Amino acid sequence: MPTGTAIRAVREQLFAAAERILLRAGPSALTSRAVTTEAGCAKGVLHRHFEDFDAFLAAFVLDRVGRMDAQAAALRESAGSGAVVDRLADALTALFGSVAVAVVALVTYRDELRARLRHDWPAGVPVLTEAVDMIAAYLTAERDLGRIAADADIDTLAPTLIGTAHLLHADRGSAPPDAAALRRMVATVLANVVS
Structure with missing residues (x-):
């Protein structure tokens, strides 16, 4: 699979998880751990694709x-x-x-x-x-x-x-x-x- 496709898929998976948390529980509930847990991936995945939270x-x-x-x-x-x-x-x-x-x-x-x-x-x-x-x-x-x-x-x-x-x-x-x-x-x- 081309790298760009994998990155877009991971980004969208993380963004969709952040959106669900934000809608369900508000901005105070958005943490990197909450997003990666919601997305079903390891916490390191977020930090591999983004400088920080x-x-x-x-x-x-x-x-x-x-x-x-x-x-x-x-x-x-x-x-x-x-x-x-x-x-x-x-x-x-x-x-x-x-x-x-x-x-x-x-x-x-x-x-x-x-x-x-x-x-x-x-x-x-x-x-x-x-x-x-x-x-x-x-x-x-x-x-x-x-x-x-x-x-x-x-x-x-x-x-x-x-x-x-x-x-x-x-x-x-x-x-x-x-x-x-x-x-x-x-x-x-x-x-x-x-x-």
Whole structure:
């Protein structure tokens, strides 16, 4: 088997284990021992592929951010079809139903991880800044099609939608908001700009 394939398989096995732990128990439960145990491999495997645990976590976060590209492209391509509010509510549900909220908690929980991420991600919090870009690109496409007011302040609307959706989803102890509540929030934020 080519070396690159084996490395990718091990990395994905470790990333999948980290994601399961993060979703199940939160950032405080993420340790190298927990990840390798969850992945079913020896602890040395993680350290053979990554400089240290924070390097692993940085690679994990960037990998999960990279997975948002397909969702962003699909949302952008949907411009001009369906109701804008419904498209955004669905996109936000998918985004915050993923590992996104947990990754944000992980980044804020670990100082060393934030410091490492600054090399590849100089501003903002990975996932949230990517999500803002995704929403802004969609809103821009809808504005270009005349379905959103020409003077809509997309640079304010996109982070407002992401920030509010994050607040609605951030409570790990409660169920996520229902679809009606999320749709109501999107409709309220966009009330003055949707045609």
